[in-house]
Amino acid sequence: MIETWIELILNMIIAFFLLSGTFFILSSSIGIVRFPDVYTRLHAATKASTLGIAGLLIGAFLFMYVSHGIASGKLLLAIIFTLLTAPVSGHMISRAAHRNGVKPILKNRTDEYEASIQKYVQKQK
Amino acid sequence: MNNLLAVTETILLFTTIISLIGISISLLLLLYRIITGPTNADRAVALDSIGMNLMGVAALMAILVVTTKFNDVILLIGILLFIGTIAVAKYLEKGVIIDRNMD
Numbered sequence: 001m002i003e004t005w006i007e008l009i010l011n012m013i014i015a016f017f018l019l020s021g022t023f024f025i026l027s028s029s030i031g032i033v034r035f036p037d038v039y040t041r042l043h044a045a046t047k048a049s050t051l052g053i054a055g056l057l058i059g060a061f062l063f064m065y066v067s068h069g070i071a072s073g074k075l076l077l078a079i080i081f082t083l084l085t086a087p088v089s090g091h092m093i094s095r096a097a098h099r100n101g102v103k104p105i106l107k108n109r110t111d112e113y114e115a116s117i118q119k120y121v122q123k124q125k
Numbered sequence: 126m127n128n129l130l131a132v133t134e135t136i137l138l139f140t141t142i143i144s145l146i147g148i149s150i151s152l153l154l155l156l157y158r159i160i161t162g163p164t165n166a167d168r169a170v171a172l173d174s175i176g177m178n179l180m181g182v183a184a185l186m187a188i189l190v191v192t193t194k195f196n197d198v199i200l201l202i203g204i205l206l207f208i209g210t211i212a213v214a215k216y217l218e219k220g221v222i223i224d225r226n227m228d
Contacts, residue, residue, distance in 0.1 A: 022143070067191065097166035
């Protein structure tokens with residue numbers, strides 16, 4: 001009796017995790033389509049997508065643990081790996097875009113990274 | 126009581142299918158950004174995000190066909206995605222991927 005209630009509530013928790021993960025992935029994709037710039041698109045691509053993947057993988061882990069009693073450590077390892085590597089790849093792409101000559105859309109602000117590079121070059125000479 | 130449990134399992138199945146449809150719409154939007162990206166960096170961002178969505182598709186398929194064989198696939202997609210993104214960024218930056226003189 002009590003096991004049935006626990007399994008029922010866990011099924012609803014799995015459904016909540018899957019739906020929230022799908023919502024964050026879809027909002028990340030809409031952000032990539034609608035933002036005006038590379039550097040603003042990277043915000044949507046790294047933060048919201050990472051949260052959505054974490055939700056989906058937690059849902060899969062709970063499903064495997066509830067329905068089969070298999071605690072798969074690879075899913076948790078994939079969550080940790082995604083959380084570690086998504087900011088690094090975003091930083092690499094943004095630096096490559098800036099060195100490649102992509103200008104950011106700035107409103108009433110200066111490009112501080114370009115100013116810092118110019119100061120470093122002046123110090124080297 | 127068992128009737129209620131069967132109802133929640135049906136709800137879980139429909140949730141998985143709805144999530145697959147949502148990720149498919151997300152993949153279509155990213156494909157639009159890849160085709161009409163103004164620069165190559167936009168395409169790199171969209172490609173990175175497509176790899177993330179593929180990890181989610183693998184997790185949802187592992188729930189749909191009840192198996193644990195997809196977990197290796199999820200971890201492998203994550204690792205290859207990181208290496209591929211780093212390689213694309215290095216290629217956009219200098220034009221070479223492996224450079225001998227580290228500056």
